[in-house]
Amino acid sequence: MPQAIHFISIGGSAMHNLALALQQQGYIITGSDDEIYEPSRTRLAQHGLLPAEMGWFPAAIHAGLDAVIVGMHARKDNPELIEAQVLGLPIYSYPEYIYRQSQQKQRVVIAGSHGKTTITAMILHVLKYHNRTFDYLVGAQIDGFETMAKLSLNAPVIIIEGDEYGSSPIDTQPKFLHYQPHIALISGIAWDHVNIYPTWDQYVHQFELLAEGMPKAGILIFDETDDMLDIIGQKERADITKVPYEAHPNEIVDGKTYLLTKQKSRIPVLLFGEHNMKNIAGAMTVLDRIGITDTQFYEAIPTFKGAAGRLEKVASAGNRILFRDFAHAPSKVEATTEAVKRQYPGRKLLAAVELHTFSSLNRAFLDQYKGCLDAADEAIVYFDAHTFAVKRLEPITPDDVIAAFDRPKLRVFTDTRELQAYLVEQHNAADVFLLMSSGSFGGLELNVLAEKLVTGL
Incomplete structure (x- = not known):
């Protein structure tokens, strides 16, 4: 039955x-x-x-x-x-249930404030490319996968994207603490959940608990260029293997990114940006520990398109390109904006970000965005003024936003129609358009916008 x-x-x-x-x-x-x-x-x-x-x-x-x-x-x-x-x-809670169903499997958990969805998706893509049997849980839709989760009886390993949000209304501990990973990767730590973890120390402590709670003979993989992670990685625990990584060597030629291998080969990839080169190195490190060689990785990675909404190319024609990205926290907005500008240094970049989350709309947190759009030639911020009542937050003004971002010429919109009209007007003023949000800019008509921005019709 x-x-x-x-x-x-x-x-x-x-x-x-x-x-x-x-x-x-x-x-x-x-x-x-x-x-x-x-x-x-x-x-x-x-x-x-x-x-x-x-x-x-x-x-x-x-x-x-x-x-x-x-x-x-x-x-x-x-x-x-x-x-x-x-x-x-x-x-x-669903993390409790997933652990219950995977106690006999090797559990690999990808955690961190940024990059975890992309790293998880990359690992799944490579495993599928080489016909490996595996279960998974990932936080976005991935090309070639019907669902964002799979549980089966015969898979020897499960790849889990683990986040630091609460598990259920009756269990407030972070989801990733339930999984008890044999292999854990932490991609980076950037405080952006002020509603859940009111202080930086409280937030960092959750990742310390993840590292400290690993079973004996576990493997902790971490970005050694992240100051906080380097501290966590250096903590004494003799029964855990610690493996640091840094960005994969790469070069950009005519707007295309290539990985540079130890054998001096150049491997074309569809991803770009320093943060994605770190994601690639992290994924390679995990895959090496579960039986995928570097050669096998390089064979599979050129066809990886990324996870849905993660630096996703919406439309392009000639020199004009429209990207959208899930970035919303300050560190993510800065990394994504810098990545696009570095990829297309000779083109004018218009970057727009929506303040949508509890943290981003919190007056006490707003200063964290200082300088994060500096790489853009023109910068726009949008927020929906009605959201403050829903989230029970003290309202902020466009002047507050301009001061927090420390960019006097920053344009701030609170009306979606006005934002859409302004963006359309800029179709001849910029070459690369970048929309960053975990929401939808209040219902921006992306398809219409893409056609008008890229083709100019």
Whole structure:
């Protein structure tokens, strides 16, 4: 008899992918949520898992369930969660459940404030290219993979993108602490979750716990150019192997990036930027530990297109290019802007960033953005003034933003239509356009914008 599992908050990115992965393994899956957005809504509907009605229904929780998986979107007083507790059903956060299903596998966890999705996606691409059997959990859609999660009985290894957010409404510890990795990579530490970790020290401590909690004979891989990681990597623990890495040697020729190998070969790659050269080195280091040689890596990496929304080329024609990127934290915005300018040094770069997250809209955190758009020839910041009421934050003004970014000629928009109109006006004034946000700039019409910016029509 197949196991029956109910998902509370099935519409979440990780949650709905785990639901689809378990359904593919033959589990009986049900779920609920009070709001489900795209692409989760369509994907759940295609597999018959979209709830017939939005909301929470205690009657959906019954003694016949083998497990209940609860997502962070739910609250402690969720009526379905309370009913599951009353019935004494096994209740898991999704990281707890993934660990439960992978105790007999080699667990590889990719963590860090930035780069973890790209590094995870790169590892998955190379393993798939060489027909390896593996399970995975990754935080974005990847070309060639139907879902963002896979769990099976026969895979000897699981590659997990592990983040530092809380696990569930009844378990606030970071997700990555549940996985107990045999191999852990930490790509870098940059404080950008002020709503969860109010101080830098609290934030860094979570990564210290990850490193300290690894099983004996574990392998800790870290970016040695990151000052904080170097400190963590040097902490004494004789039963852990510590492996530092730095950016892969590379060169840019006519706007194209090549990896330079020890054998003096040049390997073309679709990624670019110093941060991605570090991501490549980190992925190579992990793959070396699970049986992929450098030669095999170089064979597979030229076809890696990156994860969805990560420095993704939306459109191009002639010298004009439009990129979008998930960057929103100061360190990510700075790294992405510098990468694009370094790749196209002779072209005028217009970079726009949306202040969208709790941290980025927090007046106390805003100064962290100082200088992060300096590499751009023209810089734009957008934020939705209505968001402050929703997030219960003290409002900020365009003048606050200009002062925080320390860029007097910075243009600040709070209206999506005005932003779109201005960007279209700039189609002849810039060659490379970069849009950075974890949101959508208030519903910017990206397809229309791409056509007008790149073609000038």
